[in-house]
Amino acid sequence: MDFLSCGSGPCCQAVDMKWKLVGKCLNSRQARFPSVGNRSGSVRFHDNKELQRDFGSLSALEGSKRTTCKAYSESYDGYVIGGEEDVADISGVEEPATNNVVIPGLPDGSNGAPISSCFWEWKPKLNVHYEKAGCENVDSPHVLFLPGFGVGSFHYEKQLRDLGRDTRVWALDFLGQGLSLPFEDPAPHYNKEGATSNGNASSWGFGDETEPWATKLVYSIDLWQDQVRYFIEEVIGEPVYIVGNSLGGYVALYSAARNPHLVKGVTLLNATPFWGFLPNPIKNPGLAKFLPWAGTFPLPSNVKRLTELVWEKISDPASIAEVLNQVYAENSTNVDSVFSRIIETTRHPAAAAAFASIMFAPQAELSFSEALSRCQKSNVPICLMYGKEDPWVKPLWGLQVKRQVPEASYYQISPAGHCPHDEVPEVINFLLRGWIRNLESEGSISLPLLDGLDNLKQANARELEFMKEGSKKSVMVRFFDSKFSLWDRIRSYINPRFKLRNSATKSQI
Numbered sequence: 374m375d376f377l378s379c380g381s382g383p384c385c386q387a388v389d390m391k392w393k394l395v396g397k398c399l400n401s402r403q404a405r406f407p408s409v410g411n412r413s414g415s416v417r418f419h420d421n422k423e424l425q426r427d428f429g430s431l432s433a434l435e436g437s438k439r440t441t442c443k444a445y446s447e448s449y450d451g452y453v454i455g456g457e458e459d460v461a462d463i464s465g466v467e468e469p470a471t472n473n474v475v476i477p478g479l480p481d482g483s484n485g486a487p488i489s490s491c492f493w494e495w496k497p498k499l500n501v502h503y504e505k506a507g508c509e510n511v512d513s514p515h516v517l518f519l520p521g522f523g524v525g526s527f528h529y530e531k532q533l534r535d536l537g538r539d540t541r542v543w544a545l546d547f548l549g550q551g552l553s554l555p556f557e558d559p560a561p562h563y564n565k566e567g568a569t570s571n572g573n574a575s576s577w578g579f580g581d582e583t584e585p586w587a588t589k590l591v592y593s594i595d596l597w598q599d600q601v602r603y604f605i606e607e608v609i610g611e612p613v614y615i616v617g618n619s620l621g622g623y624v625a626l627y628s629a630a631r632n633p634h635l636v637k638g639v640t641l642l643n644a645t646p647f648w649g650f651l652p653n654p655i656k657n658p659g660l661a662k663f664l665p666w667a668g669t670f671p672l673p674s675n676v677k678r679l680t681e682l683v684w685e686k687i688s689d690p691a692s693i694a695e696v697l698n699q700v701y702a703e704n705s706t707n708v709d710s711v712f713s714r715i716i717e718t719t720r721h722p723a724a725a726a727a728f729a730s731i732m733f734a735p736q737a738e739l740s741f742s743e744a745l746s747r748c749q750k751s752n753v754p755i756c757l758m759y760g761k762e763d764p765w766v767k768p769l770w771g772l773q774v775k776r777q778v779p780e781a782s783y784y785q786i787s788p789a790g791h792c793p794h795d796e797v798p799e800v801i802n803f804l805l806r807g808w809i810r811n812l813e814s815e816g817s818i819s820l821p822l823l824d825g826l827d828n829l830k831q832a833n834a835r836e837l838e839f840m841k842e843g844s845k846k847s848v849m850v851r852f853f854d855s856k857f858s859l860w861d862r863i864r865s866y867i868n869p870r871f872k873l874r875n876s877a878t879k880s881q882i
Contacts, residue, residue, distance in 0.1 A: 476800070477799070477803065479531060479802075480534060480538065484538075485534030485535060485537070485538070486506040486507050486537025486538045486542075487506065487537075488506045488533050489504065489505050489506065490502070490504050491505065493607075495548075495603060495604075496586075497586050498555060498556070498584075498587070499548060499555070500555075500556060501545065501546065501548065501604065502525070502526065502545075502546040502553045503543060503544060503546065504527075504529075504533060504543070504544045505533075505543045506533040506537025506542050507536070507537035507539070507542050510539055510541050511541075513539060513541055514613075514614060514637065514813060515541045515543065515614065516536060516540055516542045516543070516614045516615075517542075517601070517604075517605065517613045517615050517616070518532060518542065518543065518545070518616045519544075519545055519601065519618070520545070520546070520547065520551070520621050521619030521621050521622075521791075522620040522731075523550065523715060524550070524711065524715060525544075525547075525551020525553070526551060526552075527551070527710070527711070528618070528711060528794075528795060529544040529794065530710075531798035531802070532544070532616075532802060540806075540809075543608075543609060543613075545604060547592075547600065547620075547621075548596060548597065549592035550718070554721045554723045554724060554727060555587075558577040558584070559577065559583060559586075559587035559590060559670045559723070560579065560580040560581070560582060560584065560670040560671035560726070561577070561582075561584070563581070563582060576722060576725055577726055578670055578671070578672060578723055578727070578729075579672060579677050579726060580671055582671065583670045588669075590669065590730075591668040591669050591730055591734050592668065592731045592734055593649070593731075593734035593735060594623065594624060594627065594648050594734070594736070594737040595735075595738060596734075598624060601625075602632050602635065605632075605635045612635050613637060614636075614637050614638045614809055614812075615629060615636055615638075615639050615640070616639075616640040616642065616805065617640075617642065618642040618643060619642070619644065620648060621642075621644075622643065622644020623644055623645050623647075623648050623741055623744075625641065626639055626641065626741065626744045626745060626748060626755075627744045629744075629751075630739055630744035630753075631739075631747075637812065638754040638755070638809070638812055639748065639753060639754070639755050640755075640757075640758060640805060640808065641755065641756070641757050641758070642758050642759070642793055642801070643760055643763050643765075643766045643793065644770075646741040646742075646766070646770050646773075647741060648736065648737065649735055649736035649737065650733075650736070651664055651667055652735060652736060653736045653738050654667070654735060655738050656736075666733065668730040668734035670726070670730070672729055672730075676729055680728065681725070683728075684724075688719040693715055693716065693719075697711065697712060699764055699790075700764065700790050701790050701792065701795075702761075702763070702787075702788045702789055702796065703789070703796055706795065711795065742777065745774060745777055745778060754781075754812055755774075755782075756781060756804075756805075756808045757771050757774055757775060757782065757783040757784065758793060759771040759784070760786050760787070760788075760790045760792070760797075761785050761786060761788070761789065761849075762787060762789060763790050764790065764791070771783060771785065772853075782808060782820055783853040784804055784821075784822075784851070784852055785851045786800055786848065786850050787848070787849045787851075797848055800848060800850060803821060806821075807820060807821030807822075808820065820852075822852055
């Protein structure tokens, strides 16, 4: 294990790989993509009317009793939440009780924890990029963040700067993504004399012969699970809490299932419940042997042609902007930095071949459901924090995880899409801090938003509003306890509609 470099700064320091990143124009105002909308520098929230319309379309799968709370923030530095807890039945006759909770906001730039950007040589030529913060917090737990597909450690900057003030936090780039792409061509072109040819400088991995270090290289979920395991063992050196978004959620769960002794708990942020199309050679050897290729280098000629066509489309800035516009529920979230960093990654000469390897890599040896069952048997604590407006991993998937592991804490956040940690980082950071404190205290500290609730039997779907002072905009967080029934789901579908009609009638009187 070798540590190649480690530097401190507000963002990653890229190595010189003889390729140019996106031009300065990406940082200019003209580079802001119009399809994503007018995005300001701060998160904005839906107004009350929008929230009420959303209440009217709640899924019947989303639980029963609800609490409506209002929060007021004097500045971006914190939220004060006031609650109106429903104590009546569906008739809505009794008056609600009130409670208050304070949720801090993100720290200002000067008050956030400094972030260090580092490289770790896991294997020859396989250099892993990661970021860390809060290493001086020697008595605090370690938290490792795993990114989704197409992004990297940069997607967790808001967590590193905030949580790094009191926790030791890490964020990893999976091999084949972010800055963990190779420094050398895994399958170079050779000329007639046998010397290495530059070929197309923008397409590493498209040659006809694989370098020895890349002979068995496949950017698969099993590779990433191994990467996480060795990173915890060799770099962090202690068991960790793992937090994963999308693909990173699957890898987090898979890593915990395989190595429960290294994982103190898993938090899933809109985790994708499946990955890969081709059968796993260990799990289905008979079927796998009929497949001529499964993500290794060099790429077959027909895959090269297909990759070139697909890559030209998906790496186009307009396509990337369109995807971000889909997965971010609140279009006022500033994604300029995320957008430019994704563009930088697509300009790497190995990016296209890495994409092909990822898409054709076999499935994991354990399915998402199997990994979840193993974690449950090993008593690995699990917490779910899902954005409700995710167009890809819809609330149904989170509820399925909750039903399989009823003891898991489940927080549903709205408005928030596929990346709640970037859209509403204040909420995610608050919930994550509270969940970890609950585990570290062995239950003596209550779970987030449950202080003072002695009985969740009738309040297993708690709703909260977060409003900035002077504006009628909000975020809703709902907590689901371990008790699910068909009647609860039916009531969750009926109750909001009844109360909205009741409220409208009172307002007209």
